[in-house]
Amino acid sequence: MNPRAVREKPIFDTGKQMSKSWSGQIAIVGIGESDIGTVPDKTPMELHADATKAALEDCGLEKADVDGVLTAGITNPLEIMHSVLLSEYLGIQPRFTTSMQIGGATQIQMIISAANAIHCGMADVVLIAAADSIRSFVGYEGLMSMFVEGVTDLLSRIGHAQFEVPYGPTLISAYALAATRHMDEYGTTKEQLAQVAVSLRKHASMHPTAQKRKPRTIDQVLSSKMISSPLTKDMCSIISDGGGALVLTSLERAKDLKKEPVFVLGAGARTLREHVSLVDDLVRTGSIDAGRQAYEMSGLGPKDIDFAQFYDCFSITPILFLEDFGFCEKGEGGRFVEGGERIEIGGEIPIVTHGGCHAHCHPGTPSGIFHIIEAVKQLRGEVEAGRRVEDARVGLINGLGGHFSSHTALIVGTD
Amino acid sequence: MEEYRKPVPEPDRVTGPFWEAAREKKLLIQHCPDCGVHQFFPQAHCRECLSEKLEWVESTGKGTVYSFTVIHRAPSSTFEQDVPYTVALVDLDEGCRMISNIVDVDPQAVRVGMSVEVVFEEITANISLPKFRPARNS
Numbered sequence: 316m317n318p319r320a321v322r323e324k325p326i327f328d329t330g331k332q333m334s335k336s337w338s339g340q341i342a343i344v345g346i347g348e349s350d351i352g353t354v355p356d357k358t359p360m361e362l363h364a365d366a367t368k369a370a371l372e373d374c375g376l377e378k379a380d381v382d383g384v385l386t387a388g389i390t391n392p393l394e395i396m397h398s399v400l401l402s403e404y405l406g407i408q409p410r411f412t413t414s415m416q417i418g419g420a421t422q423i424q425m426i427i428s429a430a431n432a433i434h435c436g437m438a439d440v441v442l443i444a445a446a447d448s449i450r451s452f453v454g455y456e457g458l459m460s461m462f463v464e465g466v467t468d469l470l471s472r473i474g475h476a477q478f479e480v481p482y483g484p485t486l487i488s489a490y491a492l493a494a495t496r497h498m499d500e501y502g503t504t505k506e507q508l509a510q511v512a513v514s515l516r517k518h519a520s521m522h523p524t525a526q527k528r529k530p531r532t533i534d535q536v537l538s539s540k541m542i543s544s545p546l547t548k549d550m551c552s553i554i555s556d557g558g559g560a561l562v563l564t565s566l567e568r569a570k571d572l573k574k575e576p577v578f579v580l581g582a583g584a585r586t587l588r589e590h591v592s593l594v595d596d597l598v599r600t601g602s603i604d605a606g607r608q609a610y611e612m613s614g615l616g617p618k619d620i621d622f623a624q625f626y627d628c629f630s631i632t633p634i635l636f637l638e639d640f641g642f643c644e645k646g647e648g649g650r651f652v653e654g655g656e657r658i659e660i661g662g663e664i665p666i667v668t669h670g671g672c673h674a675h676c677h678p679g680t681p682s683g684i685f686h687i688i689e690a691v692k693q694l695r696g697e698v699e700a701g702r703r704v705e706d707a708r709v710g711l712i713n714g715l716g717g718h719f720s721s722h723t724a725l726i727v728g729t730d
Numbered sequence: 731m732e733e734y735r736k737p738v739p740e741p742d743r744v745t746g747p748f749w750e751a752a753r754e755k756k757l758l759i760q761h762c763p764d765c766g767v768h769q770f771f772p773q774a775h776c777r778e779c780l781s782e783k784l785e786w787v788e789s790t791g792k793g794t795v796y797s798f799t800v801i802h803r804a805p806s807s808t809f810e811q812d813v814p815y816t817v818a819l820v821d822l823d824e825g826c827r828m829i830s831n832i833v834d835v836d837p838q839a840v841r842v843g844m845s846v847e848v849v850f851e852e853i854t855a856n857i858s859l860p861k862f863r864p865a866r867n868s
Binding site for chain 2: 543
């Protein structure tokens with residue numbers, strides 16, 4: 316056995332109490348989305364503003380009420396101090412503002428930060444906004460003319476310039492490496508990977524604005540173009556324009572607003588490494604720790620969760636997260652998804668009920684905001700009959716950034 | 731020699747000795763005299779104990795495939811001529827991991843756990859890239 320195979324010890328000790336101080340004390344009160352899919356006429360800033368207007372309208376607050384602004388930045392590294400640029404664009408002068416950047420884990424990290432700030436009195440009403448234009452690249456002319464061929468090229472440059480990039484890996488290949496390893500260790504099959512894509516596409520087919528609404532079969536998923544084995548095109552994120560926004564405030568302030576508040580009951584996070592070659596174990600993820608914290612803080616467990624909006628950037632991740640969040644034993648994820656019944660609406664634990672990065676909208680880093688928005692909609696009962704999780708009271712969401720690098724978990728509920 | 735168009739590593743203050751040795755077909759990894767770990771990829775500080783006394787030691791160049799993927803959709807046009815090619819995580823016998831390509835073998839024949847050994851591909855006059863092929867005598 317290779318000495319490398321020694322597991323890293325979890326840093327989170329469940330014996331030590333997490334701060335429970337804001338569990339149930341902070342609420343998501345407003346949600347909003349921009350146009351999504353292909354939006355050829357709007358810059359990322361305009362998409363942020365459209366989503367923000369919709370979120371403020373949703374909760375009935377004015378922009379003058381907002382004194383906290385958090386953003387995830389955009390793919391264009393030339394736009395520095397992004398949350399400040401957005402605040403200026405929106406005419407908001409916040410007390411509390413920053414841009415956070417831990418990839419697809421950022422949205423939940425922003426919620427944790429907003430909750431901290433609200434709880435400590437450093438902000439009363441926090442706007443969280445995330446949007447990008449990585450399909451149409453509106454506003455990217457300057458960057459694109461400098462050096463890149465497209466989003467795949469851009470993202471492939473994230474690896475180590477001397478010790479990874481020369482070998483031609485892609486962002487996708489990091490997830491393919493995890494899939495290969497899971498198949499080898501546990502006998503997971505390519506049909507089981509394909510089932511994830513099929514089930515998510517089915518959910519998207521019932522979503523009125525999802526980008527890909529045509530159902531798929533396992534055979535179709537497997538025969539779509541091979542990208543990075545074992546992942547075919549249909550097992551990967553789509554590429555989209557669009558974004559969303561959330562408004563958070565205290566329990567007190569939430570009481571008088573337009574919609575029923577959705578409370579943040581638990582949260583957790585864990586970052587391992589950035590480069591995929593340094594992540595010791597690709598099939599036991601940092602979500603194990605993030606989830607443990609969120610469960611501990613909320614006093615809830617897998618049996619209490621009515622739906623799970625797992626970060627589904629590639630078809631292997633929901634399989635890993637079903638295991639890592641305790642819905643099945645490690646190694647059983649592939650068999651758990653087989654046939655789709657257990658993970659679809661009406662099943663044991665419906666996952667990614669809007670279709671997620673696979674089929675709803677994936678504008679890169681911002682895509683996790685739609686998982687949160689969908690959770691809020693499900694808890695409010697604001698979804699179409701076909702994909703409604705009946706009597707949903709508690710939902711789990713997770714985020715994953717980089718090359719299995721950063722993991723975040725969030726548990727939300729209505730009481 | 732046809733011009734090499736794919737990304738070429740640019741040695742820096744820390745990594746210079748690695749690339750100089752690679753030209754001579756030697757695979758160097760870092761060893762920390764303070765805590766004893768081997769480290770790859772190299773950096774100025776030990777990731778385990780933050781020591782700055784890292785030393786270069788020669789790896790046997792032997793290891794096993796932790797995982798792999800065969801890339802069919804190239805990251806950029808310069809890799810298109812190579813598809814399908816294999817990107818793998820290789821666990822060196824010294825206990826550190828590298829990302830690399832598995833060469834001299836049909837991508838379909840690569841397996842998790844396969845024993846591999848380093849080979850060097852001279853891509854420019856100054857840079858040879860360490861890659862891996864199935865081990866020939868083990």
